Amino acid sequence: MDAGSGIGMLENNNEEQLIQLQRIGKHYRLADTALPVLQDVNLLIERGDSCALIGRSGSGKSTLLNVLGLLDRPDTGSYHLNGIDVAQASADDLAALRNRLIGFVFQSFNLLPRLSALDNVALPLTYRGIAPKLAREQAHAMLEQVGLAERSKHRPASLSGGQRQRVAIARALIGDPALILADEPTGNLDAATAQDIMKLLIELNLRQGVTLVVVTHDPGIASRLGRQIEVRQGRLHESSGQ
Numbered sequence: 001m002d003a004g005s006g007i008g009m010l011e012n013n014n015e016e017q018l019i020q021l022q023r024i025g026k027h028y029r030l031a032d033t034a035l036p037v038l039q040d041v042n043l044l045i046e047r048g049d050s051c052a053l054i055g056r057s058g059s060g061k062s063t064l065l066n067v068l069g070l071l072d073r074p075d076t077g078s079y080h081l082n083g084i085d086v087a088q089a090s091a092d093d094l095a096a097l098r099n100r101l102i103g104f105v106f107q108s109f110n111l112l113p114r115l116s117a118l119d120n121v122a123l124p125l126t127y128r129g130i131a132p133k134l135a136r137e138q139a140h141a142m143l144e145q146v147g148l149a150e151r152s153k154h155r156p157a158s159l160s161g162g163q164r165q166r167v168a169i170a171r172a173l174i175g176d177p178a179l180i181l182a183d184e185p186t187g188n189l190d191a192a193t194a195q196d197i198m199k200l201l202i203e204l205n206l207r208q209g210v211t212l213v214v215v216t217h218d219p220g221i222a223s224r225l226g227r228q229i230e231v232r233q234g235r236l237h238e239s240s241g242q
């Protein structure tokens, strides 16, 4: 992660397009048959966009999100993230891009049960070699931002679902990402808590310009975001208008 590893190339990119997918294809192999999941997918996402990815279960939403998040590679087509051709980037560069640019939020929160809320949030910084005291100070500021500062010492088991998701969002935000990718972030929450969590994500988008891509099958949630993009039989269909 030093200057020699090519990370300089990954930073300070002023491209308006944060995400550019061109003719992306992906299939999974089951026994000896190839199951197509994404076919000829084209997608442009500008900085500051907020997008809902909708579609039936099994339509490929998580696969697409994982491609966007550099957790999975497409078989064909090209992906430029922040102006960088992902296919040309080394594994180290991909990891650096992911760390610098992307925060993930999952349906199941994915917190470490033995760590306090504060330490869960601080973990990405600790991984990067930031001194524990500084990491904890920044983590505390993030917990404040999501309204959970007074729960910082609690472990996940003693937090409600909505509070756990706030911790996960604080953790996603800690590296000041340009992009938040959330896979059904409200899927385990009751309706009122789901609204609170969406409000938080939308505020981050509006106030801080964080680009937001949220997988949801709740039409009410999808309609609160700027763009609605449906994955259907491996292809994207974006509804125009409001």
Ligand code: ADP
Pocket (backbone or CB within 6 Å): 028, 029, 030, 037, 055, 056, 057, 058, 059, 060, 061, 062, 063, 064
């Ligand atoms: P969604 O998130 O829209 O429910 P997914 O992207 O998880 O859909 O899955 C799309 C399709 O790909 C589904 O048919 C699913 O069963 C299949 N699939 C997902 N992951 C794998 C995998 N690792 N191996 C094989 N098939 C997979």
Ligand code: MG
Pocket (backbone or CB within 6 Å): 061, 062, 063, 183
């Ligand atoms: Mg899914």
